[in-house]
Amino acid sequence: GCDLISTIDVGMQDICEKALVDKLKELNASVGVVVLMEVATGEVKAISGGRGAKTANLTLNRATNVPRQPGSTFKVISSFAPALDTCGATLGSVYYDAPYTVGAKTFRNWYSGGYQGYSSIRDGIIYSMNIVAVRCMMETVTPQLGVEYAKNFGITTLTSSDYNAATALGGLTEGVTNLELTSAFATIANQGMYTEPIFFTKIIDRNGKVLINNEPETRRVLKDST
Numbered sequence: 001g002c003d004l005i006s007t008i009d010v011g012m013q014d015i016c017e018k019a020l021v022d023k024l025k026e027l028n029a030s031v032g033v034v035v036l037m038e039v040a041t042g043e044v045k046a047i048s049g050g051r052g053a054k055t056a057n058l059t060l061n062r063a064t065n066v067p068r069q070p071g072s073t074f075k076v077i078s079s080f081a082p083a084l085d086t087c088g089a090t091l092g093s094v095y096y097d098a099p100y101t102v103g104a105k106t107f108r109n110w111y112s113g114g115y116q117g118y119s120s121i122r123d124g125i126i127y128s129m130n131i132v133a134v135r136c137m138m139e140t141v142t143p144q145l146g147v148e149y150a151k152n153f154g155i156t157t158l159t160s161s162d163y164n165a166a167t168a169l170g171g172l173t174e175g176v177t178n179l180e181l182t183s184a185f186a187t188i189a190n191q192g193m194y195t196e197p198i199f200f201t202k203i204i205d206r207n208g209k210v211l212i213n214n215e216p217e218t219r220r221v222l223k224d225s226t
Contacts, residue, residue, distance in 0.1 A: 033063035033178045035197075039186040042195035042216040047179070067157050067175035072110075074170030075133040077153055077184050078146035080121055085149075085192075085226040087140045091122040095135035102165040107134045130169055137168035152221045153184035154194055192222030 036046040049061030060066070070077075083089035097119045100107045109115060109130045116123070124132030137146050143163040150158055150167075157180070161173040179197055187194040196216040203212040 031062060033066075035063050035179050035182040037182055037186055037197055039189040040195070042183070042186075042198050042218075043201065044179075044197050044199050047199075063178040065177065067177050069172060069175045070170040070181055072128045072130075072133075072170060073181060073185075074150070074172070074176075075128065075168060076125065076188070077155070077181075078150045078170075079133045079137040079141055079168040080125060081153075081188070081222060081226070082141045082145050082149040083121065083136050085222045086145065089121060089136070089140055091125075092120050093136075093140075094118045094120050095124070095132045095139065097129060097131045100131050100134055102134070102138060105165070107131060107165065107169070133168045134165050138165055143167055149221070150184075152194065152219070153187055154180050154196070155184060156180060187221050191224040192220060192226055193224075194219050194221045 031050050032048075033050070034046065034048040035044060037044045047061075047063050049063040049065075050059075083093070084091070095118070097109070097116045099115070107130055110128070115131070116129075119129060119132050121132065121136060123129060124136070137143060143165065146167055147158055147162055155176050157172070157174045157176055158167075159173045166172075183194070183197045195218050198214050198216045201214055202210055203214075204210050
């Protein structure tokens with residue numbers, strides 16, 4: 001009996017080790033991207049669009065050219081920001097946190113804490129509450145206004161299919177790029193003023209004459225009080 005148990009233990013250990021190795025290989029194949037920008041000037045200080053050294057020109061840059069689903073990061077962009085900025089809501093405005101059905105889709109919270117009943121926008125941001133974000137969009141903002149705000153924040157990948165409740169949770173048709181999502185949040189950090197991301201400031205010739213002066217586009221998206 002002891003020999004059998006030992007054999008089983010060794011076998012399970014081998015299986016676990018193999019699963020761990022496979023998982024590490026999977027993680028190693030994953031690619032993260034990073035954008036670091038100055039919020040006041042729009043200057044992109046650093047960008048990483050993939051792993052490894054850059055070995056060719058015009059290679060795929062996942063930070064600028066590959067849209068991905070933004071998930072809960074989009075709650076502020078499409079739901080909470082327009083509610084606070086235009087629709088008369090405050091951080092203390094409450095929505096009932098419980099399973100919420102829109103058409104054929106029932107939205108639920110992602111976390112294991114269940115549902116909290118009446119919850120504020122402040123709580124919705126802190127705890128990333130799905131229902132608060134969706135109810136805020138559908139009962140206060142409207143998907144049309146939410147998409148309009150997202151576009152003003154610099155998101156260019158939205159389509160006509162994104163005028164729906166899922167946009168409050170970042171469930172988008174095509175997703176967004178890391179660069180545009182970064183510039184959207186930089187807008188909030190910049191007191192509501194959007195500044196187009198730029199990768200160079202100017203081009204000069206060998207005599208110091210300015211050939212191109214790259215002034216970024218700016219526009220107000222949120223009131224500074226928001």
